């Protein structure tokens with residue numbers, strides 16, 4: 001385990017680079033449950049965000065990410081749902097239970113949660129640069145979390161401290177009480193070669 | 196499964212055992228069996244704890260065979276909690292053990308005239324009933340250990356804890372799992388109280404020399420079973436999400452959707468949801484050396500359960516299910532996984548329904564008995580139930596009684612039974628099922644079964660306004676059918692998406708019984724079960740007016756979506772119009 005700071009180009013925040021053994025990577029997964037931020041074009045469709053901005057395979061998006069929430073509203077149409085600066089996007093695989101089935105994108109039971117479904121806003125967010133808070137759950141978390149960590153994400157300092165506390169406790173990292181950070185910080189987590 | 200065991204607990208001179216053929220009940224299993232017996236033999240106006248009520252314990256149609264994931268057990272009676280007919284469903288080894296001794300049902304009848312406590316021992320050699328007052332007020336785990344010491348390891352126990360003996364409305368019937376732990380429960384509706392009223396503490400089933408049930412057409416059965424297993428394993432929900440994270444994988448999703456009832460149904464999203472999610476529990480279990488993937492009975496190929504251990508690797512409880520984590524967790528503002536696992540254990544040990552208990556504690560918090568978020572306080576309250584203190588007896592009688600005792604307005608129950616973990620203001624469609632279910636508020640009553648494949652009542656356009664009602668109706672019909680097979684309801688997801696998996700299930704039933712059922716027949720079975728249940732409830736004095744949600748759902752807006760329940764009464768009344 002190794003952690004060092006660099007100043008990332010194009011970002012105001014410092015970047016903390018962390019190298020971990022691949023089996024320790026899940027220690028960072030709770031960050032995704034709470035939500036990490038990514039810098040991206042905004043005013044674009046969820047499909048474009050996932051496929052063009054994040055580089056996720058289109059087929060994976062279609063078949064695997066079957067449950068999507070945009071600002072707490074279940075999404076049915078990837079093309080008419082638009083992400084804006086500050087949007088919260090949550091991604092999940094197909095879920096159990098009748099309610100799990102109702103949340104599924106364009107699913108047969110979608111009518112059962114009709115009142116909360118995402119509807120395209122007349123005030124479409126402007127095309128711009130901004131940040132989107134991304135939450136990953138269940139299998140999606142395990143499957144695309146690692147590559148996002150490698151590409152770099154912004155996390156809340158308090159949340160990161162929680163993840164790092166576990167590493168300190170288990171002897172992977174030396175405790176460092178100095179904390180010049182507040183708000184968000186960018187982290188890049190790479191796996192050690194051969195791990 | 197060619198016989199029914201009846202035990203008249205009120206017979207003169209002590210309990211009387213009789214075994215008879217199936218008669219009118221031939222071909223029935225699970226919920227179809229329990230609801231048939233109750234609707235035919237129990238006077239609907241009887242007192243649920245009186246001699247006239249019967250407790251029917253029935254394995255499903257395929258239980259005890261080699262069919263995968265078919266070991267579910269139905270426990271039915273008139274419910275002391277709701278006053279309606281009740282079927283509570285449990286995992287564990289109980290169904291398999293009874294079915295392999297040939298019993299399609301065990302029916303406890305009558306009521307002893309003394310307060311002696313009985314144990315029933317079923318083995319290859321027959322049935323033995325004896326008084327054992329040393330078992331009085333034993334929690335389930337201690338009881339099972341005692342039974343193992345007495346009868347050896349090859350046993351399955353169906354038992355009640357102190358709550359059942361005290362005949363409390365939240366009392367469950369416990370069933371031992373593959374490790375002979377009383378961790379699986381027929382939880383809902385106070386079925387444990389009815390067992391307690393019959394004076395029966397435990398049914399011990401000796402599995403020695405019991406035989407696997409054989410299909411009529413072995414080849415076809417084997418092939419259908421193979422296809423069915425394949426279907427379950429290849430589906431994202433039954434092959435991955437449930438095995439990996441259990442049902443609690445829903446916590447993050449429901450919080451995100453704003454449909455996760457929080458602080459006694461005041462809010463729709465719990466800020467600490469991620470701390471108690473299925474993902475978090477699985478990670479803790481794996482790190483501590485517990486198990487994140489485990490079956491609750493032999494032959495389960497989904498394995499949504501697990502084992503939760505403390506940081507030193509000692510068993511705390513089985514992996515708590517979504518409903519439990521919600522009821523005790525977000526609903527009460529408690530976010531410590533260890534505390535939630537301890538609450539799950541206490542519920543199992545004292546024999547109470549985790550949903551009813553969690554919702555009751557939420558109501559107690561609302562009343563100011565303890566603050567939201569007080570995990571230690573919640574543990575103490577469940578201890579009170581186990582000890583049978585006056586406060587414990589009130590709490591153990593469920594959310595409705597507790598709400599009345601403490602003057603609380605926001606009491607989330609339908610027909611006296613606590614609502615499960617989905618707020619009907621956010622997912623209006625499930626509110627229809629909560630309101631109209633024959634069982635009181637019940638999330639499993641209308642499951643996501645293949646209604647579009649079954650085409651129950653024709654194809655439904657879910658986008659029409661009446662779609663919600665039709666969907667709920669169809670789900671309830673299909674669920675009643677699945678509950679009768681002995682299959683775990685979680686097969687529903689694979690069956691929903693994969694017509695060939697649904698067909699494999701029908702083929703399996705046909706090959707087992709030498710029948711030629713179609714999807715329509717399965718639908719007809721579901722309708723028949725619901726009609727019987729509905730008829731029982733009508734004779735017990737229930738009408739459309741009882742098919743309603745508590746008023747606060749219509750008057751209080753639920754953040755973050757700020758919605759109220761808007762379904763019209765006239766629409767709800769259409770559910771049973773078929």
Ligand code: SF4
Nearest residue numbers: 490491495497499683
């Ligand atoms: S899927 Fe879960 S509840 Fe169903 S039988 Fe398997 S372990 Fe039990």
